[in-house]
Amino acid sequence: MAGYDRLILRFGEYTIKGKNRNRFEKRMTEHVRNALASYPELEIQRAYGRIYVHLHGQPHAAVIERVRDIFGIVSISPARAVPPELAQIQEASLEIIRGYDDKERTFKAAVRRAWKGFPHPSQEMNHLIGGHVLGHNPQLKVDVHNPDIELRVEVQQECALIYSEIIRTAGGFPYGTNGKAMLLLSGGIDSPVAGWHAMRRGLELEAVHFYSYPFTSEQARDKVIALTGRLSRFAGGRLKLHLVPFTELQTAFAGMRQDPLVITLMRRAMLRITERLAEQQGALAIVTGDSLGQVASQTLGSMNVIGRAASLPLLRPLVMMDKQEIVEKAEQIGTYPISILPYEDCCTLFVPKSPSTNPNLRVVEKVESFVDGYEHMLGEAVAATECMVLEPDQAAALADPAEEDWF
Ligand code: ATP
Ligand code: MG
Numbered sequence: 001m002a003g004y005d006r007l008i009l010r011f012g013e014y015t016i017k018g019k020n021r022n023r024f025e026k027r028m029t030e031h032v033r034n035a036l037a038s039y040p041e042l043e044i045q046r047a048y049g050r051i052y053v054h055l056h057g058q059p060h061a062a063v064i065e066r067v068r069d070i071f072g073i074v075s076i077s078p079a080r081a082v083p084p085e086l087a088q089i090q091e092a093s094l095e096i097i098r099g100y101d102d103k104e105r106t107f108k109a110a111v112r113r114a115w116k117g118f119p120h121p122s123q124e125m126n127h128l129i130g131g132h133v134l135g136h137n138p139q140l141k142v143d144v145h146n147p148d149i150e151l152r153v154e155v156q157q158e159c160a161l162i163y164s165e166i167i168r169t170a171g172g173f174p175y176g177t178n179g180k181a182m183l184l185l186s187g188g189i190d191s192p193v194a195g196w197h198a199m200r201r202g203l204e205l206e207a208v209h210f211y212s213y214p215f216t217s218e219q220a221r222d223k224v225i226a227l228t229g230r231l232s233r234f235a236g237g238r239l240k241l242h243l244v245p246f247t248e249l250q251t252a253f254a255g256m257r258q259d260p261l262v263i264t265l266m267r268r269a270m271l272r273i274t275e276r277l278a279e280q281q282g283a284l285a286i287v288t289g290d291s292l293g294q295v296a297s298q299t300l301g302s303m304n305v306i307g308r309a310a311s312l313p314l315l316r317p318l319v320m321m322d323k324q325e326i327v328e329k330a331e332q333i334g335t336y337p338i339s340i341l342p343y344e345d346c347c348t349l350f351v352p353k354s355p356s357t358n359p360n361l362r363v364v365e366k367v368e369s370f371v372d373g374y375e376h377m378l379g380e381a382v383a384a385t386e387c388m389v390l391e392p393d394q395a396a397a398l399a400d401p402a403e404e405d406w407f
Contacts, residue, residue: 003095004060004078007053008161009067012074012171020177027174028072031236035066064167069234071200072174077152079163084118084155089125090132092162093151097133097140099164106143108150109133115157129153173202175236180204181285181315182278184270185241187223187343190289190318192231192335193326197317198287199234206281207231207239208274210246220343227338229390234333242277243386246270249377258367259352263297264359265367268309269378275310276382285313291326292319301358308361 011028029046036042036053042063043054051073053063060078068076080096082088093109111125120128133151134140140149154161183195185207195205209224225241232239246269253265274286290298297306307314318326330336368374 008077009051009073010075031070071172073169074171076167077163079161081159084160089160104139105148107140108147111153113155118155172200176204178202180283181287182283183207183287189339192227193329194289194317196333207241210244212247232390233392245384260356263355267306271310287315290316296355296357299357305359305361
């Protein structure tokens, strides 16, 4: 394989946001530094619209794995860097091509001369590099429109960068550059995906999970801890999880003998508690995994009545997505195998036979007014909330079914 000596990390759309640019680029650089903290040999350099990671002998593939999940990066290229001299550029180009096997392929050289002091203009360079590569590689044929291999050369004053691979990554905004929100995180498939989408838009998150011990098990709780740990890798390596005891409220709702409304009542209580936690933590929105029409609590009628319990904006990144798309994303971001572990959520336990798909707000408010000590229970749940901070490695142990004997 070509001996790559640096990575090019390209910034995304936020670079157009005028005065925020500097702040975003600084934040990006911090995230990259954090993600690579276990590689002290690496050197990280901020440049115009990109970051260079100087590898100093470290394996490029392993380093790419560490940074590819960082939001705000749109693409990554492993590159060779050589002094800006024709012979050196030609030699490095051959090395990159040597990284491919000997199959017949089409090829094109694309040279950009950023440093106008370099003696050969871009067009001429295309021929000088292309001709040299073809001369040494009879298996290659030129195709300037749709080549299998596009060998790119950027000639700058301090060095020339040569690369052929552009790895597309998630893009979005750097984590935490667009404010903070609370994520309602169940143990299901949807809410972790909703969290990923929210973080991709630059939202800082704190996860909130409601559990009903002893109706829900210790493992159900561990599952949410594992999911939070898994998501923390998209959050700069640390994600807070608030665990809210919900048994008392849930039992009270179940005792109201209004079975079709139990889920509505529960969801409204969750929002009320989350809103209080949001205020404590300085968060300005609540993110949920709701997807329109998926279940009874996610019809428009239900969303309306449930949403009235909160005054903060409710963000529902998945609201218009199909289940299949959500599942694919869950697989991509690695939450799927954890989400499908077979532990019950507090809501599934209390699911009535026929939950209301179109609850009446007045009726719901009336029922709530009859719940003994409702306000008090909300306050107690908030006061008894536990908080922990998760990191990716902690999740790995919990989430590995083989190690933990999940099944
Ligand atoms: P998910 O896969 O995220 O559980 P779902 O399709 O199972 O979603 P519901 O169980 O109706 O849908 O939940 C809708 C949303 O309510 C969830 O996406 C999540 O944001 C929130 N939610 C549900 N249960 C809990 C819980 N126990 N703790 C925190 N949030 C929850
Ligand atoms: Mg669920």
